[in-house]
Amino acid sequence: MWFKNLTVYRFNKPFSVDTEALEKSLEDFTFSPCSSQDISKFGFSNALGKQGQTLVHSASERHLICATKEEKILPSQVIKEALEEKVSQIEAEEDRKLAKKEKDTMKEEIVMTLLPRAFTRRSQIRALIIPEIEMILVDSSSAAKSEELLALLRKALGSLPIIPLSFKTPIETQLTEWLKGNSTPAPFIMQDEAELKTDSDEGGIVRFKQQDLTEDEVLAHIEVGKQVHKLALYFGQSIAFLLQSDAGIKRLKFSEEFRAGNDEVGTEDPMARLDADFALMGSELIALMNSLVEVLGGVEDSI
Helix, strand or coil: CCCCCEEEEEECCCCCCCHHHHHHHHHCCECCCCCCCCCEEEEEECCCHHHCCCCEEEECCEEEEEEEEEEEECCHHHHHHHHHHHHHHHHHHHCCCCCHHHHHHHHHHHHHHHHHHCEEEEEEEEEEEEHHHCEEEECCCCHHHHHHHHHHHHHHHCCCCEEECCECCCHHHHHHHHHHHCCCCCCEEEEEEEEEECCCCCCCEEEEECCCCCCHHHHHHHHCCCEEEEEEEEECCCEEEEEECCCCEEEEEECHHHHHHHHHHCCCCHHHHHHHHHHHHHHHHHHHHHHHHHHCCCECCCC
16 A cells, blocks of 8 residues: 555646546456466556455545556576577478577467466556646656556556656756755755766766765765765655655655554454555655655646
């Protein structure tokens, strides 16, 4: 339930699909396991996992969705060895060198033969659609995986007018000023981790962890032209995270004190607790994103 990373996208046009319509749109793209000849399958699954019964879980017009991916594990070395063995056998029998096209065909045949015996692995990725702030928050640090989920959502809805979140002023410029001045705007508090680098390809990268970022050793790198591209921050007393210059948010961690806000709900009714946690998380993520937009100078105008 609790998101661990955020890749953030912004709507170009208002999102006006209600829960019922969204659920119906996702139904045609529901996840199903790999068959014997499938290399991978990807589709929407219950938003709340085993406890859930629907593809969309909504509260206060915020929509949680989840996609599941199942992949067959076929080590490239196993395929390579099987191919080399078969190629050697045929070349010896026919006393000729096989063409690349023939080898490619054999490789496909080997893969299809091995697929039914291959192990599988599953992974899930969730996203929170928040029309209130015109954003989609994907619980992933990978842009590629986020785009995979969004491509499936776009296919289900027919269109999805979104762009990656970006700001009017480069994030690294703001973060550098914060560190240089040892001052972060409320409600943010600087932690003890940062990454600095120069803009040129030849420039170096320096990382600090568990270190006082106000020390001369750190500031000296800013004086010679490096900028802060990653900075660990606290959002009040509720969330710790690492903000990147590409607007990605990694290592998102909700404090125990904050999560304890739903302890009175108890755990006797798992669905009630999940619903309460969803509401609590959603509200705080909205507060986080609104505050980031404000202190970073506003989002870049749509192109």
